[in-house]
Amino acid sequence: MHSPQLAPHLVAGLNARGKWKERNFDEAFRLAGEAAQLAADAGDDLAWWNMRYLQAECLRDQGNIEKYLALASELNDHGLTASSPELGAKAGTMVAIGLQGLGRLPEAATVAADAAKLAARDADLLYVQILAQRALIAALAESRLLDDAWRECLVLETLITDDVDEDTAGKGYWVIGNVAFLADRVADGGRYHDLAAERLSPSKDVDLWARFNRASAEMRLQAKLSDAATLRCIERAELATDIVGGSERDHLEMSLVRAHWNFLSGDMQEALTILEPLCARSSILATQTSAEAHFLFARTLLESDRREDALAVFEESAKLFDQAALPERSATVREHLRQIVEQRGRPHGE
Template sequence: MLRYFETKLNLEPGTLGSASDLSGFGRRKAGEAEAVALYSEAVLSWRQGSFGLAFEQAQDARRQLSTVGRSDITLLIGALLVEINIDLGHYREAVAEATAHLTAARAVGSSLLEARAGILTSKAARLDGDARLAASSAADAVRLCQSAHLPMIVSAQALMAAISAGHDDAGAYAHELEESAAALEETPTRGLAEWVLGNVAWHSGDVEAGKAAHDRANQLLSPTADFRNWARFPRVAAEERLQAGCEDGVAELLREAKSRLDLLESADELATLAIVRARFARAQGHVDEALDDIRAALEDADLPPSTQGRLYLAAAHAYGEQGDMTQATAVALQAARRFTEAGDVNQARTAWEFVDETAQAAEQANA
């Protein structure tokens, strides 16, 4: 801790004395204080989008606590590392961190901590392709919120996680979330709720409700309160419109998405944006442009296997539209391999189904 403040104050090493001058109790308190300082810096770096730096700072804070034994601070660091791993695209590591965090939260005996940990686990599992764990963790969090009468803001977050995970009761959860959102103040959390409700509306084909909810979400999300979701929102909003067959406003959303995501230290998010841009280009009949976007994104060797798989599958669809079934099959096989490596069974199955379809189309063309 002494060295930390000497650095911050631009003092010579040793100016404030030595840790050896402290008693055993004093050294423990100094260690705790330094861990809190490192954790605070990690949170600040994470909120500013400097995920690599945030990861290093959080790990330093965890190491600092290894001899102190403060479970409360350790839980905070664990939750932060889940979020950082997600933002870095390290989904498998995020799931491992989240499940350990959930176990630790249960050991403490706090319903609030357990519910928050379940929400994080659901989020990490969904991104890693584990639909079952994502749905069950979120549903457990919803039940815990209801039984323990947890704050409405936590209940809303649990409902959002369950809906996003595609739980069987997503329709009922959406109705509950709509009621909860109406009672929330106009905060970024209300913005997230409107975002999810907008997604539900788009999925159900209610175009006007989807647009209205996403417009409200965009107004409420804040780069200072939640930089990551503020940066991600336009890309997701564009993707939801395209999935619903609506191209109105997509070009503007994609331009805004590029502007915001350029500020975010996440190759994975930029790669996902490339997939959405490619889909829009294909819808406009610009297949070559779509392939250019995908090839450029694939040049990043640090992308997680699941993201590489989605890029290859997007390329397969583009080649298929060009009539190049040989290349379409080849890249679809690459997609299947990447999804299998990532442990995403559902996406791997989708890629193999595409391979079968292109093979059948080729056979019919040659018949």
């Protein structure tokens, strides 16, 4: 008896996915493209869709957000996508993540909310719903709509049942913890991040471990927690990022966290050494991240008595926050500016 042969486009798809798991994204992208072509020739529309989706994931993991969003949008508008709540929710979530990555936060939140609603219609789509819900919370949190984000966190928590695998549960608790930290619920933030850390494992996915620890450190620093637990998160993230290799964007985001730690610890010289080259390269970061980097740079310059330089960088930071549609953050920066200009009018030392 012969074992059934897999169709060539499915074999090609498995090879592409294998390369993606090995983090060889260029090769995975190329192989997924070939598999998509073979699937189209074989008339297997769903396999074609899944390979284009894998190509988009490769672009996202390389930090190539504009191309990722273009491909996600193409899939979202495809006829096949409209016929299936699962594909609709998956594509919508991708578009939301792309929009968020480019700083288009209000649009990201709207698209993610639609994707979550679509997935909620079908109990079998629990994982897809969790993905969409996480994208929605991330966009709301970055828009500083923290009451809305917290409400969606409570919805997400009800989805994290015992049936959900550790990885998915860990990512869910991670995003809930982020919002708790942003909303000044520091104890809740620590508790949810501890739940996440128990479920995410460096032996299973070092890249995810790196990103989680980096994000956890970032949230703790925003809450002005420059304690031993925060330093542990930073060191774990740096180590894991070095092991994985990471994209240039990953390394810049990692060094921003380290600079923030130096700033809070009072080591302005070390913070400047990191922030000066970082801000020069910050166009590859999401707009809102670049804005935060410039804001930190400006405050560090100010603490280092480089007042004129600080003023220019505060101005740049405010502009970037405006571009990212974050008027409240922009107002915070402009308030800093106003205070400096006022102080300038007084004799030194007053």
